Amino acid sequence: MISYKLGDSLYLNITNRCTNNCEFCIRQYGADVGGCNLILDKEPTTKEIIDAIGDPTEYKEVVFCGYGEPLLRIQVVVDVAKHLKKNYPNVPIRINTNGQANLIYGEDVTPHFEGLVDVISVSLNAENAEKYNEICHPEHGEDAFYSILEFIRKSKNYVPKVVVSVVDIPEIDIDKCRKLAEELGVEFRVRRYEKKIG
Ligand code: SF4
Known part of the structure; x- marks a missing residue:
């Protein structure tokens, strides 16, 4: 399933790869959201994604x-976003x-979002690097958490709305995460733990 509807939004499923292995990720339970199977036989091309939209x-x-x-497929994201902004400029x-992404590519990729991305929602998921490692098991170890903080700061330069989110699992100190979001100057959102991806 490349695209699926949740609420009033259209979601795009463009890769099953990830640099994390979060304890709460849907992959722990089977990739099914709202009756849609999100396991991809192969990653869709830009054209296949545009057709699915x-x-x-x-x-x-x-x-x-x-x-x-x-963002493991950032060029595809940029190409699809360009198509959408050109043809449907009023759809956020x-x-x-x-x-x-900045850690993955070894450079600041946030300028690519300028004029294309209206909202970026970053799963912070912990109040510090140690906790992040315990919960999300990032491939890149503790560097991951610090690069996320940098990514959030840099995204603010190019994206009108940046949101930081956490899942309300007991291991996380929600108040400390909220304070961190305040210090970063971005919105904060708590997602209910319901066996779905973030
Ligand atoms: S919850 Fe999101 S970040 Fe965590 S492993 Fe799953 S897809 Fe990756």
């Missing part, structure tokens, strides 16, 4: 999500990400 004007937004980390675009 069709006319997005009936949705309140288009969201690059998963299950998987969409959101990216849900683990925030590790």
